[in-house]
Amino acid sequence: MEFVTYEQEGFIGVVTINRPKALNALNTEVLELLNKVVDAVDLEKTRALILTGAGAKSFVAGADISEMSLLSKAEGENFGKIGNDVFRKIETFPIPVIAAVNGFALGGGCELSLSCDIRICSENALFGQPEVGLGITPGFGGTQRLARVVGIGKAKEMIYTASNIKAEEAYRIGLVNKVCSADELLDEAKKIAKKIVRNAPIAVRASKKAINDGISLDMDNAIVIEEKLFGSCFETEDQKNGMKAFLEKRKVEGFTNK
Known part of the structure; x- marks a missing residue:
């Protein structure tokens, strides 16, 4: 199975994290594939990207704990760099990137959505940075981007308490631009993308x-x-x-x- 897929629909590219049995968790292989897929986007033909997760349960449930549990200090730092490099590439990608967040967006999943320009989510979406409950910090930009998006106080509360927030709360604090039903999510993302690609x-x-x-x-x-x-x-x-x-x-x- 290809863990990251890409589809071209006119001027819109759709990137899907495709590891539903693991709730689309990010391991080194998935991060490297995501990096390759982003690098392969044809900017002559593509004017907006949509990033989503396969299945109805999860956008990205986080980084793969089974892989992280075995890492040394140096390996942990390197794993963080791999994720940060890919997410920074998405954040600075020349064209707009829309996160269509279906279900869980925890840890690395929340951080991946934060690297996108616009976030919309399904009604069953759940956001959070649970890392301190596992003995680590957010490692893919969560300590930096979350505060920039929702404010320092709310970011510290979410990170320090490892508390998750539901879709409506995510909308209230400005973490997402819109909440819609799971069935409408991808179509809503495409509507936004189509508005973008009509412009210069x-x-x-x-x-x-x-x-x-x-x-x-x-x-x-x-x-x-x-x-x-x-x-x-x-x-x-x-x-x-x-x-x-x-x-x-x-x-x-x-x-x-x-």
């Missing part, structure tokens, strides 16, 4: 880069990043065609990614 791809990518690069800077330096990316759009055919269509009171026939 270069501008969407520049917007993602501006947000990601500027978020950790002070405002004076952050707006310089925005100015440069804003200016770079004026070299594109899409900008010229988009503004011409607006002035002529018509819709753009289709952005060309040039």
Whole structure:
């Protein structure tokens, strides 16, 4: 069985963690396959990615404890680096990535969703960072991204208490953008993706880069990043065609990614 699968639907790519018997838990093999799948995405043909898990029970239930239980200090650090490298690649991927979270998103699963730009979840979704109950810390970016998304106080509460939260609470604190039924989840993710791919791809990518690069800077330096990316759009055919269509009171026939 291929533990990570990829499907192309027009301008949308769908990546699925496909290890349902293990609740899509992340071991070294799955992380390496995920890395290869992301590297293989054709950015000329793909303008948005959806990341989800196989089956109805779990997005990703966490990192594989059976593998982690045997690790030494050095091996544990290396395992954390493997996960962090892949998740950082997703976080900084040029095009938007949407997490469609079905069921459990615990530990590494919560951290994987946090590396995505937009998160939507099913009504039965469950989020949490249970690592301290196992004698470890979150190791794939959870101590860093969770606080940036939901605030330091809530992140510390979730991590220190190893408490899980349900879908509605995840929505309330801003961890997810939307909650829907399990049957509608993938379709809802595709609806968002389709709205994204209708827009100028270069501008969407520049917007993602501006947000990601500027978020950790002070405002004076952050707006310089925005100015440069804003200016770079004026070299594109899409900008010229988009503004011409607006002035002529018509819709753009289709952005060309040039």
